[in-house]
Amino acid sequence: MANIWAVPLALSNFNIVVAFLGGFISLFGLVSYLLKENYYLSEALISLLIGVAFGPHGANFIRPDAYTECTTSGVTDVECADKRLGDITLNFSRLVLGVQLVLAGIQLPSKYLWREHKPLGLLLGPGMAFMWIATSLLVWGFAGTPSFLHALAVGACVTPTDPVLSAVIVKGKFADHNIPKELQNLIVAESGANDGLGYPFLFFALYLIKFVGSGATSGGGGEAMGLWFTYTWAYTILLSIIYGAVVGVLAKELLRWAVKRNYVDRESFLVSAISLALFVLGTCGLIGTDDVLACFIAGNAFTWDDWFRLETLDDSLQPTVDMLLNVTIFLWYGAYIPWTEFRHNTVIPIYRLIPLGIAVLLVRRLPWIWGMHRWIHQITGTHQALFVGFFGPIGVSAVFYLFITLEFIEKFMSDEDGNPRSDVKELGATVRIVVWFLVVCSVVVHGLSIPLGKIGYLAPRTISRVLTENSNGGNVYYGTAITTMSRWFSVAKDSEGQPVNNPAVLGSVIRTNNDGTLDPARPRSTPPSDANTPRIVWQDLEPIRRVRTDGSRRSNPLP
Structure with a gap:
């Protein structure tokens, strides 16, 4: 019998x-602005490192193995735990991708996919094909896979660029000051669309391995290509595009109809994008089509006329959900990644794995974007081409395709006891180790590139200015940047020449011109072109919200 006076501790997982x-x-959250806007550190990198530090390889606060207790008969505890952990990670990745891609589709301007189909066609067609082949050749060379088809499967997993990590260069102060809006939209559209278009590349390799590989017992190239065209292209890709477009348009029209009749409150209106993502994700999963691509198409169709995007432009619910999902998924990845297998495995030694990671980041995307940038009007010069080519991160989408590959091997290339076919025994381990390692490389390298580049750019100037100050008796002139490891302050003066102690207005940092006068940073509010766009009047808000921006009063929730 337990002691009733004992402290009721419940140290459950x-x-x-x-x-x-x-x-x-x-x-x-207490230092998020400092880390993201001053240090330019991504929440993905920070969360991944925290997940490692507090996971099984660190403080052991996060214990993925303990969350998957298994009692299935005939299966060892290790195999059962691995299977359940794989299912958790796959579905968690699906959830994050689905919500992220609906939000990415909503961010794009009206009819963007139609208006910019030519540059997007280059990036999603030849661009993805070059990335796939280049990565596969590197994997084949460094990992020494028994067949080039195996390398094609690994390369397909990391071909799509990740929308979660791409947010580092399309959001925040760095993007506002350095990347044109047209280029930001192109990066969002590409990372959203190519996530779902990784299926054809992956299943081209998997079908050939099953029906043409050395261990194949039936079928042939004809059956492999038949499945590829009918199931992958028609059922998976085409159906998901049609389904996503139809659901997105219907959801938009139903929401507009409800808003006109004052049936919707503001909270439900704002959360409609999230609910759309969950609905599309679940229904596409039920019928086995491409839920990732369908979510992106649904999000873009949902705001095809720009109505929903403009109405939610200044609301913070979507970025808040976005941040929570990003932090949580990369915390989980940090705790789950098989860190010990990078050094101890039978498929690729660490001294080849590291050069493979470096080579993939350099060759996978950069040469092809640079070669095609003349035909992409959003990329206006060589510097932008190199920038866009380098920032093609590998992240959540690669993990998603990793588990799709492992699931295919288990279902269609293994016997009833779960033993893989003789020619694919090492394929699962190769995909798991290489893809996870490339994800880690991408998160670290792309997460540190901007802050390290900023330091490298400012360090020579800072040293030169410090030397100049010393040679002038220690005098510091207005407008001189004083660099510290944490942030870059500016000694500025206003238009009348008076020093300003705290150059900040409403959270927007005021920058200085070359002559030292103040120049407000671009405010994070409604763009000027959208300032006069009528907004919905919610019945539960103050009467002052019934006044339009031009001073006239609204008599109807919608113009």
């Missing part, structure tokens, strides 16, 4: 994880 997650998000 749920309590530990919830407490840790809440504590980390709270602490991260």
Whole structure:
């Protein structure tokens, strides 16, 4: 019998994880602006490192293996735990991708996919094909896969660019000051569309391995190509595009109809994009089509006329959900990644794995974007071409295709006991180790590129200015940047020549011109072109919201 006077401690996994997650998000939130807008560090990199530090290889607060207790008969605990952890990671990645891609589709201007189909066609057609072949050749050379088809399967997993990590260069102060809006939209559209278009590249390799590989017992090239065209292209890709477009348009029209009749409150209106993502994700999963591509198409169709995008332009619910999902998924990745297998495995030694990661980041995308940039009007010069070519991150989408590959091997290339066919025994391990390692490389390299580049750019100037100050008796002139490891302050003066102690207005940092006068940074508010766009009047808000921007009063929620 338990002692009733004992302290009722309940150190369960749920309590530990919830407490840790809440504590980390709270602490991260206290310095989030400093880290993201001054240091230019991505929340993905920070969350991944925290996941490693507090996962099984660190403090062991996050214990993925403990969340998958298994009692299935005839299956070892290790095999059962691996299967359940794989299912959790796959579905978690699907959830994050689905929500992220609906939000990415909503970010794009009206009819963007139709108006910019030519540059997008180059990036999604030849661009993805070159990335696939280049990565596959590198994997074949460094990993020494028994067949080039195996390398094609690995290369297909990391061909799509990740929309979660791409947000580092299309959001925030760095993007506002350095990347034109047209180029930001192109990066968002490409990373959203090519996530779902990784299926044809992956299943081209998997079908050939099954029906043409050395261990194939039936079928042939004809059956492989028949499945590829009918199932992959027609059922998976084409159906998901049609389904996503239809659901997105219907959701938009139903929402507009409800808003006109004042049936919708503001909270439900804002959350409609998230609910759309969940609905498309679940229904596409039920019928086995491409839920990732369908989510992106649904999001873009949902705001095809720009109505929903403009109405939610200044609301923070979508970025908040976006941040929570990003932090949580990369915390999980940091705890789940098979770190020990990078050094101890039978498919590729670490001294080849590291050069492979470097080569993939340099060759996978950069040469092809640079070669095609003359035909992409959003990329206006060599510097932008090199920038866009380098920032093609590998992240959540690669993990998604990794588990799709493992699932295909288990279902269609293994016997009833789960033993893989003789020619694909090492394929699962190769895909798992190489893809996870490339994800880590991409998160670290792309997450540190901007802050390190900023330091490298400012360091020579800072040293020169410090030397100049010393040679002038230590005098510091207005407008001189004083660099520290944490942030770059500016000694500025206003238009009348008076020093300004705290050059910030409403959270927007005021920058200085070359002559030292103040130049406000671009405010994060409604763009001027959208300033006069009528907004919905919500019945539960103050009467002042019934006044239009031009001073006239609204008599109807919609213009």
